[in-house]
Amino acid sequence: MTAALQVEGLNRAFGALPVTRDVNLTLERGARRALIGPNGAGKTTLVNLITGVLKPQSGRVVLDGNDITGTSQAERARRGLARTFQINQLFRGLTVIENLCMTIGERDGHCNNMWRSAGSRRLVIDEALDHLDSLRLTDDALKLVRELPYGRQRLVEIAIALAQKPRVLLLDEPAAGVPSSESHLILDVVAALDPDIAVLIIEHDMDVVFRFAKEITVLVQGAVFTQGTPNEIMNNEQVRAVYLGQESHRGGRQGMHHG
Amino acid sequence: MPHFAIVAVSILFDGLAYAMFLFITSVGLSVTMGLMGFVNLAHGAFAMAGGYLVVTLTRTLGFGFVPSLVIAAIVVGAVSVVFERLLYRRLYKSTDLEQVLLTIGLAFMAIATATYFYGPIPKSVPLPDWLQGDVNLGFRYFPSYRAFLIVLGTALIAVLWYGFERTNIGAKIRAAVDNRRMAESVGINVDRLFTLTFAVGSGLAALGGGLAIQLLGLSPSFAVLYLVLFLIVVAVGGLGSLKGTLLAALVLGIFDTAGKYLFADAGGFFIYAVTVAVLLVKPAGFYGRE
Amino acid sequence: MGASETMTPAAREPTRERAANYLLERHRFGWAEALPWLIAIAAFFVFPDRMTFGSQVLVMVMFALSLDLILGYAGIVTLGHAAFFGVGAYTVGLAAARLQWTEPISGLFAAAIAAGIVGFISGWFLLRYRGLTLLMLTLATAILLQETGNLRSDISGGYDGLPGLTFKPLLGIFDYDLYGHTYYLYALAALAVVFFFVRRVVYSPFGQALTGIRENVRRMHAIGSPVHWRLVTVYTIAAAIAGVAGALFTQTNAYVTLTVFDFDNSAKVMVMLILGGTGRLYGAFVGAAVYMVLEDYFSKLSPTFWQFGIGLVLVLTVLFAPRGLLGLFEKVGEYFTGRKHS
Numbered sequence: 001m002t003a004a005l006q007v008e009g010l011n012r013a014f015g016a017l018p019v020t021r022d023v024n025l026t027l028e029r030g031a032r033r034a035l036i037g038p039n040g041a042g043k044t045t046l047v048n049l050i051t052g053v054l055k056p057q058s059g060r061v062v063l064d065g066n067d068i069t070g071t072s073q074a075e076r077a078r079r080g081l082a083r084t085f086q087i088n089q090l091f092r093g094l095t096v097i098e099n100l101c102m103t104i105g106e107r108d109g110h111c112n113n114m115w116r117s118a119g120s121r122r123l124v125i126d127e128a129l130d131h132l133d134s135l136r137l138t139d140d141a142l143k144l145v146r147e148l149p150y151g152r153q154r155l156v157e158i159a160i161a162l163a164q165k166p167r168v169l170l171l172d173e174p175a176a177g178v179p180s181s182e183s184h185l186i187l188d189v190v191a192a193l194d195p196d197i198a199v200l201i202i203e204h205d206m207d208v209v210f211r212f213a214k215e216i217t218v219l220v221q222g223a224v225f226t227q228g229t230p231n232e233i234m235n236n237e238q239v240r241a242v243y244l245g246q247e248s249h250r251g252g253r254q255g256m257h258h259g
Numbered sequence: 260m261p262h263f264a265i266v267a268v269s270i271l272f273d274g275l276a277y278a279m280f281l282f283i284t285s286v287g288l289s290v291t292m293g294l295m296g297f298v299n300l301a302h303g304a305f306a307m308a309g310g311y312l313v314v315t316l317t318r319t320l321g322f323g324f325v326p327s328l329v330i331a332a333i334v335v336g337a338v339s340v341v342f343e344r345l346l347y348r349r350l351y352k353s354t355d356l357e358q359v360l361l362t363i364g365l366a367f368m369a370i371a372t373a374t375y376f377y378g379p380i381p382k383s384v385p386l387p388d389w390l391q392g393d394v395n396l397g398f399r400y401f402p403s404y405r406a407f408l409i410v411l412g413t414a415l416i417a418v419l420w421y422g423f424e425r426t427n428i429g430a431k432i433r434a435a436v437d438n439r440r441m442a443e444s445v446g447i448n449v450d451r452l453f454t455l456t457f458a459v460g461s462g463l464a465a466l467g468g469g470l471a472i473q474l475l476g477l478s479p480s481f482a483v484l485y486l487v488l489f490l491i492v493v494a495v496g497g498l499g500s501l502k503g504t505l506l507a508a509l510v511l512g513i514f515d516t517a518g519k520y521l522f523a524d525a526g527g528f529f530i531y532a533v534t535v536a537v538l539l540v541k542p543a544g545f546y547g548r549e
Numbered sequence: 550m551g552a553s554e555t556m557t558p559a560a561r562e563p564t565r566e567r568a569a570n571y572l573l574e575r576h577r578f579g580w581a582e583a584l585p586w587l588i589a590i591a592a593f594f595v596f597p598d599r600m601t602f603g604s605q606v607l608v609m610v611m612f613a614l615s616l617d618l619i620l621g622y623a624g625i626v627t628l629g630h631a632a633f634f635g636v637g638a639y640t641v642g643l644a645a646a647r648l649q650w651t652e653p654i655s656g657l658f659a660a661a662i663a664a665g666i667v668g669f670i671s672g673w674f675l676l677r678y679r680g681l682t683l684l685m686l687t688l689a690t691a692i693l694l695q696e697t698g699n700l701r702s703d704i705s706g707g708y709d710g711l712p713g714l715t716f717k718p719l720l721g722i723f724d725y726d727l728y729g730h731t732y733y734l735y736a737l738a739a740l741a742v743v744f745f746f747v748r749r750v751v752y753s754p755f756g757q758a759l760t761g762i763r764e765n766v767r768r769m770h771a772i773g774s775p776v777h778w779r780l781v782t783v784y785t786i787a788a789a790i791a792g793v794a795g796a797l798f799t800q801t802n803a804y805v806t807l808t809v810f811d812f813d814n815s816a817k818v819m820v821m822l823i824l825g826g827t828g829r830l831y832g833a834f835v836g837a838a839v840y841m842v843l844e845d846y847f848s849k850l851s852p853t854f855w856q857f858g859i860g861l862v863l864v865l866t867v868l869f870a871p872r873g874l875l876g877l878f879e880k881v882g883e884y885f886t887g888r889k890h891s
Binding site for chain 3: 051076082092102110138
Binding site for chain 2: 620626674681682684685686688689692693696699812816819820823853860861862863867868871
């Protein structure tokens with residue numbers, strides 16, 4: 001069966017500095033893969049290459065069997081590739097529901113319509129509210145995004161990605177910057193994602209990684225260091241040395257991950 | 260000498276003089292925009308102010324032309340610091356549009372003030388003898404004033420180049436233009452650097468304004484009329500680049516002169532056509548970043 | 550908001566209804582929207598001898614409205630909007646002077662099409678750029694058009710222009726009169742039609758997408774929005790409307806010169822819009838009217854004083870009223886009603 005996302009031999013350098021070196025990665029349908037690595041390993045750069053924000057110098061990106069290496073960022077999004085940013089990229093001056101309606105409108109081509117009032121598209125509004133419901137954001141629907149606490153803004157960021165009805169979802173440190181009192185909101189959402197979506201999550205927090213991931217890719221200095229199941233990675237001495245270091249993850253590793 | 264060669268040399272000579280003026284006046288704008296990203300459309304007003312100061316110094320106070328240029332440059336440079344500290348500073352984080360509007364507003368106020376004190380009619384300055392008349396370069400006579408412009412421009416380029424490329428401060432400026440945050444994190448006081456660059460740039464603009472009186476004529480509308488040109492030079496050359504400003508000044512200055520020589524009425528065309536051509540291919544200008 | 554928030558479907562309904570209503574309500578006509586039109590009609594009766602001036606105000610309102618689409622809604626800053634005004638003005642002028650085509654209403658359509666085409670082509674090329682590059686490219690476009698006109702001054706009349714144009718009576722019945730009454734109502738009608746169209750666009754899903762592009766273009770790319778096409782579309786529409794404004798200008802003045810392409814014109818309309826407030830449609834009305842009235846009064850008193858004044862107003866607006874006069878009204882309104890608007 002064709003993989004949802006396939007990355008082959010991706011290479012990218014900034015001037016003389018290689019930031020992505022011959023990366024191969026496969027996401028099957030329903031994948032739950034974590035991308036980990038030390039700071040500066042090039043994780044976000046890899047996501048930028050996959051989503052089309054950056055162009056690779058060599059290599060291919062294949063989505064559902066289609067080569068999308070030459071396509072634009074927007075085109076990839078339209079084909080079912082969604083992402084969240086490490087720092088929220090929201091429409092801060094608009095209400096939460098408008099953020100969602102905008103996303104759905106662009107997805108379904110509503111935004112090509114110049115004549116009918118945006119408010120009259122009942123279907124879009126209903127779907128937007130459904131998404132908000134599933135993320136427990138309904139009460140915030142009419143609030144301006146910039147008035148929400150950061151944790152809830154992060155939820156909106158994820159809501160937007162989900163509203164794109166993606167086949168492949170790339171989450172860039174979804175819990176980053178969220179106060180620990182609110183981080184469970186994010187984690188619950190990530191845990192409850194549609195099993196059909198292939199998900200790649202960049203994460204630093206090992207608890208999150210082990211709770212969520214079925215597979216882990218370790219990126220070091222732009223190249224894939226090793227890949228494997230959480231157990232394999234945990235027991236890999238080299239990974240410990242390079243990345244986990246002295247720091248043991250919080251006692252009582254939650255060995256059970258989602259299967 | 261064959262006719263076309265004479266025309267070519269004339270174009271080159273006049274074009275070069277014009278280019279020197281463009282460079283001197285625009286280089287400050289390029290560096291300040293590259294350094295702080297601040298769109299200062301009042302730059303033309305600083306040039307105009309310099310010009311009018313020279314007029315007053317020479318005609319009312321009896322100073323010589325060259326000393327007046329120096330005084331005007333220093334005075335305007337100093338006054339610009341006041342503007343920077345009191346007003347511009349508040350808008351460093353604002354949008355481009357707001358900076359454009361504020362500085363255009365200042366330019367309008369400056370133009371109105373100049374009209375009030377000096378009237379709308381173009382002014383002239385009394386030139387010393389050695390700047391009047393022609394100088395004999397062997398095969399042709401050239402206006403001394405333009406020769407002076409070329410010599411002065413070259414000298415200034417040399418001084419600026421040395422300052423930019425060889426001194427500590429120049430290195431700091433280049434670093435800050437390249438990556439401000441990194442420069443700040445290694446301890447460079449970018450704010451003070453900017454004030455210095457701004458002062459020097461405005462002083463140079465004033466010098467350019469003083470030089471323009473004889474070359475192009477000085478009236479209050481100078482501030483906005485020639486602003487367009489300075490912006491074009493900066494955009495085509497690339498923000499924050501000395502080399503770029505020079506190259507752009509040369510290309511645009513010579514093309515514009517050639518256009519006016521060869522096509523009289525249609526002459527104005529060229530400078531804008533060249534601008535569009537360059538920017539479409541290199542949107543950041545000759546030596547701009549990214 | 551940490552505890553589990555499982556709401557029953559019944560409990561969720563009110564929020565849903567509220568949200569849906571909120572979005573629907575916003576686009577209905579508010580009673581305050583009638584105000585500018587009532588004022589415009591009232592002016593017809595209260596100042597019957599200032600109607601030629603009144604037409605010029607309406608022309609500038611339309612021009613500023615077209616700029617609001619680009620600047621206020623899509624967030625694109627340009628310095629060459631006068632290019633489209635000029636194309637529209639000269640379409641009508643040339644048609645009348647060289648082709649003897651003097652029917653006014655068809656002239657408006659022709660101007661819209663001509664300016665729209667120029668807008669489409671220039672937008673398609675230029676809207677890939679931003680910042681200083683875009684400012685310079687749009688400025689250069691306007692100047693190049695002006696210079697082209699100057700090149701063939703035998704056709705265009707150069708800077709002396711095309712004077713003494715005459716136009717056929719509107720709809721075959723209403724003729725031009727010395728006091729400009731007919732033309733004022735004609736301009737007002739044209740403005741109403743254009744405004745109705747612009748208002749629909751702005752409140753449509755497309756208009757919403759424009760706001761998205763202005764607020765966060767990175768996000769728009771990431772959700773699959775064809776950003777460049779959206780921008781080219783709105784740029785074309787705005788150009789067409791600016792063209793209609795230019796056409797009205799020629800018709801109401803019976804005269805057009807190359808100065809319509811001046812940078813001064815582009816700057817003036819931007820000042821008007823900023824003064825009134827961008828992204829609000831009615832900012833164009835307020836800004837253009839206030840500017841024109843002040844200019845008319847002060848520049849007769851002393852042009853120098855006027856220039857100084859407008860410069861000062863600009864500086865003060867940027868420093869203290871960045872959202873324009875309408876923004877100030879809103880703030881005052883909030884203060885009294887205690888409600889916050891987005």
